[in-house]
Amino acid sequence: MSARKAFTTVELITVAALLCGAIALWYYVLMQARMQSGDIEDEQSFHALSASLVGELRRDIRSSLSISSSAPGKWEIDTVSTDRECLPIRETVVYELSQDRLKVRVTRKEKTKTYDFSKASDGKEISFNIIP
Amino acid sequence: MIFQKPLMEKKSASISSLSLLLLLHASLLPLPALKAAQIEIGIDSAITTFTVEQLNASGTSTEQPISEQTTPAAVPGTTVAPVIEPADELSQRNPHIFTRPQAVESVSTRPNATVEQVLQTQGTPQTQTLSGKGSKELVALADGEVSLEVYLYTYSPADIVVRLYDEDGNEIRFDGQPLLSWRRVDGSSYAPVSFKGAVDSSSMFEESPGDYSPTPGISYKIDVKKGQKVVLTTSGGAEPRSYVKATSTVF
Numbered sequence: 001m002s003a004r005k006a007f008t009t010v011e012l013i014t015v016a017a018l019l020c021g022a023i024a025l026w027y028y029v030l031m032q033a034r035m036q037s038g039d040i041e042d043e044q045s046f047h048a049l050s051a052s053l054v055g056e057l058r059r060d061i062r063s064s065l066s067i068s069s070s071a072p073g074k075w076e077i078d079t080v081s082t083d084r085e086c087l088p089i090r091e092t093v094v095y096e097l098s099q100d101r102l103k104v105r106v107t108r109k110e111k112t113k114t115y116d117f118s119k120a121s122d123g124k125e126i127s128f129n130i131i132p
Numbered sequence: 133m134i135f136q137k138p139l140m141e142k143k144s145a146s147i148s149s150l151s152l153l154l155l156l157h158a159s160l161l162p163l164p165a166l167k168a169a170q171i172e173i174g175i176d177s178a179i180t181t182f183t184v185e186q187l188n189a190s191g192t193s194t195e196q197p198i199s200e201q202t203t204p205a206a207v208p209g210t211t212v213a214p215v216i217e218p219a220d221e222l223s224q225r226n227p228h229i230f231t232r233p234q235a236v237e238s239v240s241t242r243p244n245a246t247v248e249q250v251l252q253t254q255g256t257p258q259t260q261t262l263s264g265k266g267s268k269e270l271v272a273l274a275d276g277e278v279s280l281e282v283y284l285y286t287y288s289p290a291d292i293v294v295r296l297y298d299e300d301g302n303e304i305r306f307d308g309q310p311l312l313s314w315r316r317v318d319g320s321s322y323a324p325v326s327f328k329g330a331v332d333s334s335s336m337f338e339e340s341p342g343d344y345s346p347t348p349g350i351s352y353k354i355d356v357k358k359g360q361k362v363v364l365t366t367s368g369g370a371e372p373r374s375y376v377k378a379t380s381t382v383f
Contacts (some may be wrong), residue, residue, distance in 0.1 A: 018369050046175065048178075050173050050174075052174070054171055054173065054182055057171055058171070058182070058184050061168050061169050061171075061184040062168070062184060064168065064169075064186070066170055067168070079336075111303075111304065111305070112303070112305050112308065113299070113302050113303065114303070121175050124175050124176060125175075125176075126173065126174065126175055127172060127173065127174050127175070127176075127179050128172065128173050129171070129172040129173075130169055130170070130171055130172075131169060131170040131171075131172065132168075132169050
């Protein structure tokens with residue numbers, strides 16, 4: 001009757017291979033979960049940013065006298081509002097989609113506000129259009 | 133009360149059928165005047181469409197004559213009686229309520245100052261430094277002058293951008309550019325600072341032919357108003373010795 005005192009080489013290699021396989025599988029699952037989490041965050045950011053832009057644009061359209069497109073990806077909205085003395089004032093607001101189709105710039109009273117979708121869309125070009 | 137129930141049910145049934153007819157009629161009517169515009173936004177083919185109705189008819193808002201200021205008409209046959217001030221009586225009866233203890237008097241020479249103003253030494257310029265890479269936001273507590281000192285040392289693409297925001301959080305741009313922007317693509321190319329939309333050629337000097345380096349100690353001054361925000365940002369491959377310093381009494 002012979003007693004075994006150590007593992008054979010084949011046994012050690014088999015265990016090491018199984019461990020490597022398990023680690024690889026665990027890492028793959030972790031990476032997949034991380035990517036999905038990142039996608040959801042990007043989607044939420046995009047929805048929040050687009051909701052803010054649409055909200056501002058909706059206000060301008062509702063107080064608009066005319067909407068015209070002076071160039072591709074550029075719209076001028078002639079709005080009317082009231083000043084501090086409740087007198088009507090006219091104001092032109094310009095919405096412009098950038099050349100790289102990642103940002104929307106809103107120019108009002110010579111001040112420009114930029115909605116930057118580059119991170120939220122993960123570098124993908126966005127579609128933005130105003131149809132009068 | 134019991135024999136009124138069928139009558140009420142009959143009445144409510146006739147009202148509901150009438151409202152149904154009205155709803156059907158309204159849904160069939162075209163409403164071109166309410167549709168002002170459509171907004172389309174999305175990524176790739178996943179586009180969402182919003183329809184926005186216009187509340188005001190086109191061209192009518194500014195053409196309406198401005199009404200004259202109205203004033204309340206005087207009511208005839210009335211007499212105006214002086215209002216009794218209960219505070220006088222109260223103060224006579226309970227003087228301890230309206231008298232401030234002597235211990236409270238003259239505690240502070242600046243009773244209306246904010247915590248930041250109290251903690252800040254009056255009139256002493258304070259320097260906020262952003263070293264290496266990162267971002268820093270500074271809000272002006274009062275009107276005043278800010279001195280910006282920038283130094284961008286790098287061997288790879290790097291940026292220093294200083295943005296100015298108004299009280300509402302909107303960025304103030306100068307010819308479509310931030311307040312200060314400095315972008316270097318490598319350690320030797322000529323890439324000067326752009327301040328208020330204008331290029332400052334003195335921000336770089338030629339150390340040897342074709343090898344440009346940033347000029348140390350260059351600074352720019354701006355006037356800020358209370359509530360405005362200055363955001364300092366350094367990004368890219370900026371070396372740790374790069375810095376942006378904002379010196380002012382308003383921070």
